[in-house]
Amino acid sequence: MARLDTLKAKAGERALFLRSFVAHPRLVGAVLPTSRRAVRDMLDLAPIPSARRVVELGAGTGVYTGELLDRMAPDASLLAFEIDSRMAAELRKRIVDPRLRVVADSAEALGAHLEDGPADAIVSGLPFTSLPLAAREAILDVAQRALAADGTMLVLQYSPLIQGELERRFGSVRRRISAFNVPPAFLFACTRSSGAAVRGGER
Numbered sequence: 001m002a003r004l005d006t007l008k009a010k011a012g013e014r015a016l017f018l019r020s021f022v023a024h025p026r027l028v029g030a031v032l033p034t035s036r037r038a039v040r041d042m043l044d045l046a047p048i049p050s051a052r053r054v055v056e057l058g059a060g061t062g063v064y065t066g067e068l069l070d071r072m073a074p075d076a077s078l079l080a081f082e083i084d085s086r087m088a089a090e091l092r093k094r095i096v097d098p099r100l101r102v103v104a105d106s107a108e109a110l111g112a113h114l115e116d117g118p119a120d121a122i123v124s125g126l127p128f129t130s131l132p133l134a135a136r137e138a139i140l141d142v143a144q145r146a147l148a149a150d151g152t153m154l155v156l157q158y159s160p161l162i163q164g165e166l167e168r169r170f171g172s173v174r175r176r177i178s179a180f181n182v183p184p185a186f187l188f189a190c191t192r193s194s195g196a197a198v199r200g201g202e203r
């Protein structure tokens with residue numbers, strides 16, 4: 001019975017995700033949520049257990065959110081952005097955790113919501129290559145400014161196209177491919193090397 005409930009919940013999440021894709025294909029950028037295996041592969045690229053403040057961009061149905069909370073310390077915090085208000089509302093209902101704040105707003109507004117200091121980790125599931133150029137640049141600008149000097153930004157994409165832009169902005173980018181996803185996912189872990197410029201001011 002418990003297994004049947006889990007399967008029903010999963011089918012409901014997938015249906016919600018697909019509806020959102022049909023309504024806004026360029027913003028959602030995928031027909032299925034990221035696989036559990038790819039989520040784990042991505043989060044293995046950053047020291048999430050020691051992070052005080054974590055930010056998630058494009059939380060969707062929460063596949064990263066749950067795994068992040070499982071890995072985070074009891075007194076850490078997670079600020080999750082999801083522009084689709086229905087998905088954000090479902091996420092708030094499904095994952096109740098005092099460390100989590102779900103913001104139904106664009107990731108472009110990150111600076112206005114990150115009150116307690118820079119983020120130690122930023123985890124992005126945003127489809128950067130299909131977002132409007134202005135939104136992509138605004139989000140990367142704000143994320144770059146919000147990241148602590150020794151923080152890590154993780155980015156999942158379905159192509160390697162963004163890699164050059166990430167390298168120019170952050171200085172150091174490690175790449176891994178997770179084959180256990182439809183389609184296979186490119187995972188990027190970005191850290192700031194001393195030479196990398198921070199747009200809008202140095203930290």
Ligand SMILES: C[S@@+](CC[C@H](N)C(=O)[O-])C[C@H]1O[C@@H](n2cnc3c(N)ncnc32)[C@H](O)[C@@H]1O
Pocket residue numbers: 020027028029030032033034057058059060061062063064081082083084087105106107108125126127135
């Ligand atoms: C490819 S889906 C990833 C969802 C989830 N993280 C996953 O891996 O299954 C991208 C998500 O980003 C959201 N999104 C798109 N543009 C956004 C923005 N500017 N700010 C916040 N969320 C956004 C979409 O609504 C969608 O839920």
